[in-house]
Amino acid sequence: MSLPVALxxxxxxxxxxxxxxxIRVIIDAVKAGVGRLDDLVAAERTLRGEGAAGDDLFDVPGHRPWNEPLTVRDLTTTQRNISVLTELANKHAGENRSLLITAVLRDYLD
Structure with missing residues (x-):
């Protein structure tokens, strides 16, 4: 998954x-924000300067409207945890697990 370096x-x-x-901190963050995922993802999209999911006709590879440097982190956990994160991302973050996790971590770690 891709996360902002500072996060x-x-x-x-x-x-x-x-x-x-x-991964334990990520799971705790998701649990803490589970009732507000739509709002947290919307706030992250706003921070990034993105519109709502589906506003653009195409995803543009390599295009990021914000300038926050990213790093790649392994998401090593059980298949069940991956499935839950994927399901939540599909429902709340346009199939983007990195977006979902970034949104909940920003809220949880603040």
């Missing part, structure tokens, strides 16, 4: 502070 660093720091793992 990835905050995720690593939180996991270390809790004596936990990054």
């Amino acid at each position: 990835s660093e905050a995720l690593t720091a939180r996991a270390a502070a809790e004596g936990s793992s990054a």
